[in-house]
Amino acid sequence: MSLMRGLMMEMPLLISSLIRYAAEYHGGREIVTRTIEKDIHRTTYAEVYRRTQQLAHALTALGAEPGDRIGTIGWNSHRHLEVYYAVSGIGAILHTINPRLFADQLVYIMNHAEDRFLFVDSSFVPLIEQLADKLPKVEGIVVMAAEDRMPETTLANVHCHETLIAGRPEHYDWPRFDENTASSLCYTSGTTGNPKGVLYSHRSTVIHSWCVCSADTLGINNRDSLLVIVPMFHANAWGTPYAAAMCGAKLVFPGPHLDGQSVHELIESEGITASAAVPTVWLGILQYLEETGKTLDTLERVAIGGTAAPPVMVRTLQEAYGVRVCHAWGMTEMSPLGTTGVLKGESLMLPKEEQYKLQEKQGRGIYGVDLKIVDDDGEPLARDGVAFGNLMVRGPWISSGYFKGEGGDVLDPDGWFPTGDVATLDAEGYMQITDRAKDVIKSGGEWIGSIELENVAMEHPGVAECAVIGVKHPKWDERPLLLAVRRPGSNVTPAELLGFFAGKVAKWWLPDDVVFLDELPHTPTGKVLKTALRERFADHVLPTAGVAE
Numbered sequence: 001m002s003l004m005r006g007l008m009m010e011m012p013l014l015i016s017s018l019i020r021y022a023a024e025y026h027g028g029r030e031i032v033t034r035t036i037e038k039d040i041h042r043t044t045y046a047e048v049y050r051r052t053q054q055l056a057h058a059l060t061a062l063g064a065e066p067g068d069r070i071g072t073i074g075w076n077s078h079r080h081l082e083v084y085y086a087v088s089g090i091g092a093i094l095h096t097i098n099p100r101l102f103a104d105q106l107v108y109i110m111n112h113a114e115d116r117f118l119f120v121d122s123s124f125v126p127l128i129e130q131l132a133d134k135l136p137k138v139e140g141i142v143v144m145a146a147e148d149r150m151p152e153t154t155l156a157n158v159h160c161h162e163t164l165i166a167g168r169p170e171h172y173d174w175p176r177f178d179e180n181t182a183s184s185l186c187y188t189s190g191t192t193g194n195p196k197g198v199l200y201s202h203r204s205t206v207i208h209s210w211c212v213c214s215a216d217t218l219g220i221n222n223r224d225s226l227l228v229i230v231p232m233f234h235a236n237a238w239g240t241p242y243a244a245a246m247c248g249a250k251l252v253f254p255g256p257h258l259d260g261q262s263v264h265e266l267i268e269s270e271g272i273t274a275s276a277a278v279p280t281v282w283l284g285i286l287q288y289l290e291e292t293g294k295t296l297d298t299l300e301r302v303a304i305g306g307t308a309a310p311p312v313m314v315r316t317l318q319e320a321y322g323v324r325v326c327h328a329w330g331m332t333e334m335s336p337l338g339t340t341g342v343l344k345g346e347s348l349m350l351p352k353e354e355q356y357k358l359q360e361k362q363g364r365g366i367y368g369v370d371l372k373i374v375d376d377d378g379e380p381l382a383r384d385g386v387a388f389g390n391l392m393v394r395g396p397w398i399s400s401g402y403f404k405g406e407g408g409d410v411l412d413p414d415g416w417f418p419t420g421d422v423a424t425l426d427a428e429g430y431m432q433i434t435d436r437a438k439d440v441i442k443s444g445g446e447w448i449g450s451i452e453l454e455n456v457a458m459e460h461p462g463v464a465e466c467a468v469i470g471v472k473h474p475k476w477d478e479r480p481l482l483l484a485v486r487r488p489g490s491n492v493t494p495a496e497l498l499g500f501f502a503g504k505v506a507k508w509w510l511p512d513d514v515v516f517l518d519e520l521p522h523t524p525t526g527k528v529l530k531t532a533l534r535e536r537f538a539d540h541v542l543p544t545a546g547v548a549e
């Protein structure tokens with residue numbers, strides 16, 4: 001076979017091209033930040049691009065080289081955006097760090113990444129002061145603050161972001177290099193073992209951004225005023241800082257202020273049309289709306305993911321507030337978008353209740369992400385919406401391995417990445433996660449998916465948050481235990497909550513017991529920390545334990 005080469009220009013897909021485009025074609029479009037101090041800062045793509053180029057000069061002057069890792073510990077803000085673009089733009093690697101990690105993990109990942117410089121928000125300076133003597137590779141720290149908001153510090157080699165860029169040339173000749181060059185690094189939160197680094201490339205980032213802009217996913221577009229709630233330190237804020245530049249959407253950053261009132265204020269004042277966040281944040285917003293009777297007039301649609309969107313949340317947002325929900329699934333290793341829940345044309349012909357059933361699922365296959373489910377021997381399972389197994393993925397914005405080879409060869413022999421999630425796929429391509437593989441409850445040789453049980457419990461008006469875990473049972477191996485947090489003012493009893501499940505799930509799936517807690521433990525990315533709950537309830541005696549069934 002003799003193949004013929006196409007005659008198209010070879011232009012590498014580079015991250016610098018995104019912000020250059022935004023400045024050139026949408027220069028006046030606003031970028032709004034609620035600062036740590038809570039005031040509102042306004043700028044534009046043109047201004048951010050100018051400052052990004054100044055920062056690129058500053059980085060070069062500091063001695064940053066292509067391939068260097070440069071860490072950030074910061075909330076969502078315009079300065080963090082400038083660091084995103086300047087670092088990757090010069091060919092260095094942006095390492096976004098989750099400040100909610102334990103100190104030991106922070107030290108581990110900064111040393112593992114060998115970060116040469118750190119950009120930190122002023123509120124994280126005390127944290128870095130505590131860790132500094134364990135970070136021998138860090139040569140300098142830039143505080144992402146104005147001069148008059150620089151904190152007192154004992155740290156050496158500290159720079160102020162504004163002083164650092166002031167007076168630098170406003171044009172930077174972005175280098176042109178292979179689009180497969182590493183652009184950014186993000187560590188998985190690793191509830192067991194050390195965090196592992198996911199290393200994105202310019203190419204994967206740019207094509208993932210196109211995906212984020214497409215109408216069947218988050219559909220970010222130029223008319224949007226986008227509130228980026230999902231943190232820039234977790235999976236690139238779902239790619240939104242790149243996607244927004246690609247289409248010139250207005251960007252709004254909430255800083256650290258994610259309580260219902262602060263978020264609602266921004267939605268109103270900035271005419272927010274689209275947003276993305278994990279369910280716990282939406283929960284806070286919905287509670288605030290319920291308490292105050294306020295509405296979400298401008299908000300057209302939201303993406304919910306990170307953990308399962310409770311069906312009651314989807315229904316409330318759509319019916320009570322007129323906001324369309326896109327339930328999305330993905331992971332750090334997937335840049336992160338994997339599936340999105342914009343319903344297909346045919347699905348919109350279905351009765352409302354069936355549409356809601358589809359929205360409970362984590363979305364459907366999108367171009368760029370191949371999906372399959374397999375059994376424990378790697379054999380493909382039926383796409384019938386019933387069979388469930390290990391979810392495997394493949395595509396150009398999915399990791400082929402971890403930074404520095406940690407974890408060894410992660411792909412299967414055919415090049416598929418094991419997500420660690422257990423899921424069903426149906427004939428229409430909708431995917432539903434039943435559980436993380438390690439959270440599945442094994443009862444009498446059968447599997448019980450905790451997410452479905454959690455979804456039912458969340459429908460009860462007295463439940464604010466919940467988790468279902470498997471605990472030891474003498475006859476069945478494991479049985480489900482429901483751990484729930486009551487909503488303020490509710491005094492729902494365990495028996496009432498169990499009764500609420502009647503007719504909603506198969507009888508043998510019913511939790512064997514309910515325990516109410518004041519709060520649930522969370523991972524640094526806002527997921528319920530089930531490993532901690534399993535440890536805490538390892539010796540819990542189920543009321544059914546002595547009962548012959």
Ligand code: AMP
Pocket residue numbers: 188189235304305306307308309327328329330331332333336362419420421433435436525
């Ligand atoms: P992370 O890499 O921290 O973003 O976590 C990725 C994991 O979060 C996935 O493998 C899933 O277990 C979980 N996850 C993400 N989105 C969803 C969702 N919509 N429903 C259920 N689990 C989700």
